[in-house]
Amino acid sequence: MIELKDVAKAFNGNEVLKGVSATLKKGETNLIIGGSGTGKSVLLKCIIGLIKPDRGQILYDGRDFYRCDDEEKQAIRREMGVLFQGGALFDSKTVEQNVRFPLDMLTNQSEAEKQERVQFCLQRVGLEKAGDRMPSEISGGMKKRVGIARAIVMNPKYLFCDEPNSGLDPLTAVKIDELIQEITEEFQITTLVITHDMNSVMEIGKNVIFLYKGLKLWEGDNTTLTHTNVPELNEFIFANKLLRDQAPKGLS
Amino acid sequence: MVTIGKYFVFLGYLFTRREKLSVYWRRFMEEAVNIGVNSVFIVSIVSTFIGAVSCIQTAYNLVSPFIPVSTVALIVRDMEILELAPTITCIVLAGKVGSNIAGELGTMRITEQVDALEVMGINSASYLVLPKVVAAMVTFPMLVILAAFLGILGGYLAGTLTGVITPKDYVLGIRDAFVPYNIFFMCVKPFVFGFLISTISSYQGYYTKGGALEVGQSSTQAVTNSCIAILVADYLLAQLFL
Numbered sequence: 001m002i003e004l005k006d007v008a009k010a011f012n013g014n015e016v017l018k019g020v021s022a023t024l025k026k027g028e029t030n031l032i033i034g035g036s037g038t039g040k041s042v043l044l045k046c047i048i049g050l051i052k053p054d055r056g057q058i059l060y061d062g063r064d065f066y067r068c069d070d071e072e073k074q075a076i077r078r079e080m081g082v083l084f085q086g087g088a089l090f091d092s093k094t095v096e097q098n099v100r101f102p103l104d105m106l107t108n109q110s111e112a113e114k115q116e117r118v119q120f121c122l123q124r125v126g127l128e129k130a131g132d133r134m135p136s137e138i139s140g141g142m143k144k145r146v147g148i149a150r151a152i153v154m155n156p157k158y159l160f161c162d163e164p165n166s167g168l169d170p171l172t173a174v175k176i177d178e179l180i181q182e183i184t185e186e187f188q189i190t191t192l193v194i195t196h197d198m199n200s201v202m203e204i205g206k207n208v209i210f211l212y213k214g215l216k217l218w219e220g221d222n223t224t225l226t227h228t229n230v231p232e233l234n235e236f237i238f239a240n241k242l243l244r245d246q247a248p249k250g251l252s
Numbered sequence: 253m254v255t256i257g258k259y260f261v262f263l264g265y266l267f268t269r270r271e272k273l274s275v276y277w278r279r280f281m282e283e284a285v286n287i288g289v290n291s292v293f294i295v296s297i298v299s300t301f302i303g304a305v306s307c308i309q310t311a312y313n314l315v316s317p318f319i320p321v322s323t324v325a326l327i328v329r330d331m332e333i334l335e336l337a338p339t340i341t342c343i344v345l346a347g348k349v350g351s352n353i354a355g356e357l358g359t360m361r362i363t364e365q366v367d368a369l370e371v372m373g374i375n376s377a378s379y380l381v382l383p384k385v386v387a388a389m390v391t392f393p394m395l396v397i398l399a400a401f402l403g404i405l406g407g408y409l410a411g412t413l414t415g416v417i418t419p420k421d422y423v424l425g426i427r428d429a430f431v432p433y434n435i436f437f438m439c440v441k442p443f444v445f446g447f448l449i450s451t452i453s454s455y456q457g458y459y460t461k462g463g464a465l466e467v468g469q470s471s472t473q474a475v476t477n478s479c480i481a482i483l484v485a486d487y488l489l490a491q492l493f494l
Contacts, residue, residue, distance in 0.1 A: 084367065090368075
């Protein structure tokens with residue numbers, strides 16, 4: 001479980017996050033949604049330790065990430081798996097080397113153990129035959145799947161996905177969503193997905209947090225999402241034509 | 253001043269939270285090939301022609317009957333050892349290696365590969381940059397020794413093939429009044445220049461913000477700043493060592 005307590009961040013006097021508090025539940029796919037520029041990515045970067053918030057706390061199972069010592073911080077980092085928006089695969093390494101990289105760097109496992117683990121992860125994302133290919137030789141969807149394989153290779157307790165569906169066709173996007181959902185439930189991971197894709201929200205949104213201008217305006221699940229009286233959320237959701245017929249009167 | 257301060261803080265990062273030694277060894281070997289071995293061709297071409305041109309132009313200017321012809325070879329040798337091989341080679345390397353380092357790190361930054369390393373708990377600066385710095389400091393002196401040899405050889409070929417100087421006079425000239433200390437000085441320069449080029453270029457690339465345009469700007473800035481640093485350091489080293 002990850003708890004966010006009053007997380008705030010400003011850049012050059014511009015407040016991007018204005019005190020966001022939320023609880024990301026274990027074994028569930030937690031989604032943060034919102035339009036462009038609402039602070040979703042900044043919040044994610046604060047959570048994974050790439051940007052230090054100006055105030056607030058981020059608790060990983062009770063451990064305050066920004067107040068613990070370096071050793072504990074490293075331990076928390078090693079429990080994280082992150083899927084970046086573009087995959088962030090290392091260009092100079094093959095798919096297999098990319099997935100294997102955290103094991104080489106952070107563990108003392110034997111060659112056989114590493115090989116077994118890498119094959120398991122590649123198999124889990126359906127890429128067992130693509131190990132020898134370079135990132136430049138695979139499609140966007142495959143890159144995301146390699147990114148997921150690399151994110152889960154260390155058996156993470158926390159999985160973070162930044163716009164996992166951006167740039168993908170709807171079919172591939174659904175497959176990625178399903179994969180994230182399955183992995184979350186299978187390994188009982190605390191998963192956080194940053195997205196503005198409503199299909200993803202309706203598909204896997206067990207715990208949805210809506211950000212608007214740096215504030216959390218709403219929290220709930222995908223079954224109650226379309227029946228709220230938050231005008232900003234309704235405006236965001238029903239911008240999608242496919243959902244417009246479910247909109248409350250006066251909005252569509 | 254802020255930039256210079258940030259540059260020194262960046263240098264500090266290279267030595268904090270280090271990874272396993274075996275990781276650095278592997279990375280060092282990769283970078284030694286990228287930076288050193290892959291530069292042999294351009295260094296060979298440039299130094300051979302510079303040596304050849306130096307010989308012809310020196311002979312052109314030395315027309316006095318009181319100066320022995322072998323002096324041409326002596327001047328070529330000293331020019332190569334003291335200035336042309338270390339400084340010109342490193343300026344060429346600033347263009348080739350410096351832009352490559354800045355471009356590589358800049359691209360890794362904007363495609364979130366650097367962030368990926370950081371969230372894994374790896375010191376990205378140390379993992380990516382330190383092996384480049386060490387590889388440059390080790391391979392640049394080797395490249396400069398090669399450049400000096402090829403420069404003197406280029407002078408020999410140009411001088412003897414055009415009849416400006418006989419082979420015997422050339423060999424006599426390059427052996428005349430030889431100061432071994434100059435070889436030491438020649439090797440110190442690329443050691444320092446290698447450090448400057450690799451750290452300045454890495455700094456420019458590592459802190460790239462934006463997109464493809466900014467990566468290009470970082471590469472240009474890396475080469476420009478490296479060349480200025482080389483020239484300033486060249487002067488300071490000459491004052492210090494000679």
